[in-house]
Amino acid sequence: MSVTLGQLVKEFGGGIQTGPFGSQLHAADYVEDGIPSIMPKNIRIDGVDASDIARVSPEDIERLSKYKVQTGDIVYSRRGDVEKCSLITEQENGWLCGTGCLRVRIHSEKISPEFLHAYLCHPSVREWIVRHAVGATMPNLNTSILCALPVLVPTLGTIKTITNNWTALSNKLVVNIKINQTLEQMAQAIFKSWFVDFDPVKAKMNGEQPEGMDAATASLFPEKLVESELGLIPEGWPIDQVGNHIDLTKGISYKSTELQESTTALVTLKSFKRGGGYRMDGLKEYIGKYKPKQVIEAGDLVMSLTDVTQAAEIIGKPALVIDAPQYDTLVASLDVAILRPKATDAKQYFYGLMSTYRFHRYAESFATGTTVLHLSSKGITTFEFARPSAELVKKYHEFAEPIFTKIEANILESQELANLRDTLLPKLLSGEIELGQVAEDA
Numbered sequence: 103m104s105v106t107l108g109q110l111v112k113e114f115g116g117g118i119q120t121g122p123f124g125s126q127l128h129a130a131d132y133v134e135d136g137i138p139s140i141m142p143k144n145i146r147i148d149g150v151d152a153s154d155i156a157r158v159s160p161e162d163i164e165r166l167s168k169y170k171v172q173t174g175d176i177v178y179s180r181r182g183d184v185e186k187c188s189l190i191t192e193q194e195n196g197w198l199c200g201t202g203c204l205r206v207r208i209h210s211e212k213i214s215p216e217f218l219h220a221y222l223c224h225p226s227v228r229e230w231i232v233r234h235a236v237g238a239t240m241p242n243l244n245t246s247i248l249c250a251l252p253v254l255v256p257t258l259g260t261i262k263t264i265t266n267n268w269t270a271l272s273n274k275l276v277v278n279i280k281i282n283q284t285l286e287q288m289a290q291a292i293f294k295s296w297f298v299d300f301d302p303v304k305a306k307m308n309g310e311q312p313e314g315m316d317a318a319t320a321s322l323f324p325e326k327l328v329e330s331e332l333g334l335i336p337e338g339w340p341i342d343q344v345g346n347h348i349d350l351t352k353g354i355s356y357k358s359t360e361l362q363e364s365t366t367a368l369v370t371l372k373s374f375k376r377g378g379g380y381r382m383d384g385l386k387e388y389i390g391k392y393k394p395k396q397v398i399e400a401g402d403l404v405m406s407l408t409d410v411t412q413a414a415e416i417i418g419k420p421a422l423v424i425d426a427p428q429y430d431t432l433v434a435s436l437d438v439a440i441l442r443p444k445a446t447d448a449k450q451y452f453y454g455l456m457s458t459y460r461f462h463r464y465a466e467s468f469a470t471g472t473t474v475l476h477l478s479s480k481g482i483t484t485f486e487f488a489r490p491s492a493e494l495v496k497k498y499h500e501f502a503e504p505i506f507t508k509i510e511a512n513i514l515e516s517q518e519l520a521n522l523r524d525t526l527l528p529k530l531l532s533g534e535i536e537l538g539q540v541a542e543d544a
Contacts, residue, residue: 107206108249116207118245120180121199122166132156137163139200140171142179143376143415145188147223148275148520150177150197153283154377154415158198169199174215176206176222184235184243185228189219204243217261220268221253224527256531264530271523278512278519285509286379289502293454296323296498297490303327303336322494335488345483348452349442351395352407352479353434360390365430369398369423371416371437374406378419378457382517385426388433398432398440400425401510403449405456405482408437409475417477418465420456422449422506424513439479450502451495461485 111117132139136157144151163170171177175190180202187206190197199205208218221227230251235241256264295301302312302323312320327334330341356368364387373384398404402423409417420441426432434440441456443449455461468481528534 103255105253105255106249107251107253110208110210110213110253110255111206111249114208114210114213116209117205118248119169119199119205119207120245121201121203121205122169124201126166127158127162127201131158131162133159136160137197138194139198140177140188140194140203141200142182142202145177145179145183145186145203147186147188148272148279149191150188150194156200163196163198166198169205171195171197171199171205172207174207175199176215176219178204178206178243178248180204180244181237181240181242184241185231187219187222189215204245204248206248212258212261213255214261214265216265216269218253220264220527221531222251223524224531225524226528227251254531260530260533264527267526267530268523271519271526274519275516275523278516282509282512285505289450289505290454290457292501293451293457293498296494297451297454297488298458300327300334300336319497322491322497330488332486332488336490339488339490341486342489343483344452344455344485344487347444347448347489348483349444350479350483351434351440351442353436353438353440354390354392354396355436356388356390360388361386362389363387364389366392366433367426367429367431368433368435369404369438370435371406371408371410373404373423373438374416374419374421376415378421380404380421380424382424382426382513385429385432386435387429392433396434396440398423398434400432401449401506403441403443403453403456404434405439405441405477406437407439407477407479409469409477410473414462414466414469414475417469417475418456418462418481420453422453422510424510427514439482441482445492445495447496447499450499450506451490454498454502455487456482 134157136159138152139156139158140150141156144155171190171194173190173192173195176187177190177199178184178187231243232241234247235243302315302320303326305312306323306325307327312323324337326337328337332341366388367385368388370384370386373381375381400423403420404423405418405420406416423432441452443452464485465477465481468478469475
C-alpha cells in the first residue's frame with residue numbers, strides 16, 4: 103500500500119510541525135545549563151548528536167511546549183542536509199524541537215516509529231526529499247513537502263522484520279559512537295591535564311607524586327611554574343609558535359566539471375564535523391590534477407580554512423583523516439589545509455593543542471568574511487604555546503596513538519554496519535530478501 107506521509111498523519115493522528123521561529127526564541131534565550139534544544143547540526147541518522155547542543159531554560163520549554171519532542175518522533179533539518187532525520191528515543195523525550203527543525207509525529211500501533219525512520223532513511227526517499235526541496239543555493243524543507251512524501255507501507259510481518267534489523271544494526275552504531283566519544287574524551291582529558299592545566303607540575307610543587315603517573319613520566323615535568331606572557335607556564339618550556347613545528351599545505355582549487363567518477367577523492371569542507379572531527383561522507387570524487395604534497399594519507403592532521411556556518415563551528419577545528427579503502431588517493435581541496443608536524447611523534451600533540459578553546463578563539467580572530475568565513479594561515483602558524491620537551495611529546499604520543507587507532511577501527515566498522523543496514527532495507531521493502539534470510543545475511 104502506498105500513501106503519503108500527510109495521509110498517515112491524518113489517519114493515525116499526530117502532526118508535522120516546524121520548530122519555533124527566531125522571533126519566538128532569541129539568541130539571548132539560550133543558557134549554559136538547561137534543557138537541550140535540537141538544532142540541524144545535531145541531527146544524525148544514527149541518533150541525535152548531543153555534543154555541543156544548545157540549551158534553553160525550563161521556563162522557555164514550557165512556554166514553547168507545543169514544540170517539545172516525544173519518544174518516537176522523527177526530527178528533520180529544515181535547511182542544509184534536509185534528507186537526514188533522527189529518531190527520538192527516551193533519552194531525548196521532553197527536549198525541544200529547535201529552530202530550523204521539523205518534527206514528524208504519528209500515533210499508530212501498526213507503523214512503528216523505527217520502521218518509519220528506517221523508511222525515511224531509504225536512499226530513494228532521501229533522494230526524493232532533496233529533489234523536492236526548495237532553494238537554489240541551500241535546500242529548504244517545509245511541512246507541505248513532507249506531507250506529499252510517498253510512503254510504501256508493507257505487510258505487518260515485513261514492518262516487524264525491518265524494525266528489528268534496523269534497530270539492531272543502529273544500536274551497534276550508537277555503541278561505537280559512544281565508545282569513540284569516551285576515547286576522545288580520555289585523550290583530551292590527559293592533554294588538558296598535562297599541557298593546559300599543568301597538573302603534574304602543580305602536584306610536584308606541592309611535594310606530591312602526579313596522580314596516576316609513573317616516576318619516569320613524572321620526571322619529564324618541571325618542578326615549578328613561572329610567569330610568562332601566556333600566564334603561568336612550566337619552567338623551561340619556551341614560548342613558541344606552531345608554524346615553527348608544522349608544514350602547512352593548502353589544497354587544490356577545482357572545477358565542478360572535474361567532479362566525476364574516479365578512484366581519487368577530495369577531502370572537502372563537508373569532511374569536517376561541526377565542532378571538530380572527521381566525517382567519512384564528505385568526500386568528492388575528482389579527476390583533475392594535483393601536486394604530490396596535496397595528497398592526504400590516512401591519519402593526517404587537517405583543518406578547514408572555510409566556514410559557511412557563520413557560528414564558526416568548523417573553521418579552525420582540527421580533524422584526523424580516516425582511511426577510505428574505496429579510493430586509491432585522497433587529495434585536499436582548496437578549503438582544507440594539511441598540517442604535517444616536523445617531528446615524527448608530534449601529530450597527536452598538535453591535534454590536542456588545536457582542539458583547545460584558546461586555539462579556537464585565536465583562529466577565529468583571523469577569520470574574515472560576512473556570509474562565508476575564510477581563515478588566514480597565520481591564524482594557525484602564529485599561535486603561541488608553551489613548548490614541552492620532545493621526550494614529553496613522545497610520551498603523550500605513546501598514550502594517545504592506541505586511542506586514535508581504536509577510534510579509527512570503530513569508525514570503519516560502523517561504516518560497514520551502516521552499509522549493511524542501508525543495503526538490507528531496499529531489499530526487504532521490495533521483497534527481494536525473504537524474511538527468513540535476513541538473520542543469515544546480517
